[in-house]
Amino acid sequence: MKKNYKRLFLFLSVAVCTVSTVFAQYNITLRIVAQPAAHVEDSIFAAGNFTNWQPGKKEFNFIRDSGHLSVQIKNIPAAVFEFKCTRGNWEKTESTATGADRGNRLIMVSADTTIDITIAAWKDDFAAAVKPHTASKNVHLADTAFVLPQLNTTRRIWIYLPAGYDKSKKRFPVMYLQDGQNIFDEFTAGFGEWGVDESLDSLIKKGVPPCIVIGIDNGPERMQEYNPYEFKDFGKGMGDAYVEFLVHTLKPFIDKHYRTLSSKNNTIIGGSSMGGLISFYAMLKYPGVFGNGGIFSPAFWTAKGIKNLSDSTSNMLTGKLFFYMGALEGEAYLNDMNEIVETVAKKSDAMIYTVVDPRGQHNEQAWRKWFTGFYKWIMADGFNSVIELEN
The missing domain is CATH 3.40.50.1820 (Alpha/Beta hydrolase fold, catalytic domain)
Structure with missing residues (x-):
């Protein structure tokens, strides 16, 4: 009993509230509406926790449709998802317009929806020496x-x-x-x-x-x-x-x-x-x-x-x-x-x-x-x- 008391005393957590629908499944469309002029012929992928953080998974390759590059993520639960756009590996990931690291994008899924994406720049277009x-x-x-x-x-x-x-x-x-x-x-x-x-x-x-x-x-x-x-x-x-x-x-x-x-x-x-x-x-x-x-x-x-x-x-x-x-x-x-x-x-x-x-x-x-x-x-x-x- 003494051992358990010590464990519980130290087992701390920052409180977090989450709301999810257990059985609901949704389809999310990611659509690139703007991107840099460079590398327009390269394949672009969505890479996030829905891809097991693999940067070039073929199922998440953006395909041109109705003038835009888009990819659909099918049958995912109500939850929060993180991702970035890459050109196939983590050395060729999206960045800010000045070449700084871009934070992960967030999707809060609660219904079928389309997310418009603007890619400001690509990380590999900036010299590491900066x-x-x-x-x-x-x-x-x-x-x-x-x-x-x-x-x-x-x-x-x-x-x-x-x-x-x-x-x-x-x-x-x-x-x-x-x-x-x-x-x-x-x-x-x-x-x-x-x-x-x-x-x-x-x-x-x-x-x-x-x-x-x-x-x-x-x-x-x-x-x-x-x-x-x-x-x-x-x-x-x-x-x-x-x-x-x-x-x-x-x-x-x-x-x-x-x-x-x-x-x-x-x-x-x-x-x-x-x-x-x-x-x-x-x-x-x-x-x-x-x-x-x-x-x-x-x-x-x-x-x-x-x-x-x-x-x-x-x-x-x-x-x-x-x-x-x-x-x-x-x-x-x-x-x-x-x-x-x-x-x-x-x-x-x-x-x-x-x-x-x-x-x-x-x-x-x-x-x-x-x-x-x-x-x-x-x-x-x-x-x-x-x-x-x-x-």
Whole structure:
């Protein structure tokens, strides 16, 4: 009974109200009414949570009809959906007129309707050099081509060392974050950065315990590397090999070359979307290595076996798990996460903090917004520590 009290005390959520019609199905027509003169011969696709975020799915190719390019999304429930227009991949996505990242478009479905779309510009028509470097002075490159022997490839590895690291003899907890190019630097981030370095710089000055942060870049096979299971739209999963790389290659290297606290209680893993999935999987597979996790907008829908694995191995989890989902990401994805959370809460001794942001979307801006609260909570001591998260 005491254990359950502690869990419920920390199982917090931002309230969200949703209204949906369970059995109603609607047809939505997306129609492009204006687009840039460049690339008019290229195929354009709608890519969103109704396409499993695949940027070039042929069923969602805009076809010219009555003078406009349009695509119909058939038989979808009353819900909120997110999407962007692409020319087949995420490097060729729509942007603002100045080349800045465009936020996801939202459709609030409650009836058959037609949505008119104006595409201001395409992201790949703007040079990457116009983006500023924003990494703080505490961010360094541990390696530009670190070898992943388990996957026969190399990857850039970032490291954040707390201010004063080089002048002290202290040892620090370590956080391993996926999609490293999106963590510290606007220049390398595809759709905006998390601002992890700025967040930690500020929090540490205010007395929050410091830690080392490792950012591991994703690669061209991200959808497979971050998935331990085969998924029909992406192919065979490589997640087991990737997690073995984290445990048997990267962590030993970091522990050897930097002043770390290497125990599971001082080792944190996190990521978003597919990165959230593989981070949670790593905790289940190696509960003696990763004691705490930040699971942001996890793509559990791509991993058919994750629910059964959670049911069979969650009893090994004893640390802290922070789960986040934006209500605007879609009810189905939220339900998937909540089912996992309920399993972990029932089976394990872990402390769980769940946030559902009623205005949250599936993007870096949302994950940046909640990272500070996650870090404050994950670094707090003891079962009775509750950190107030801003919404």
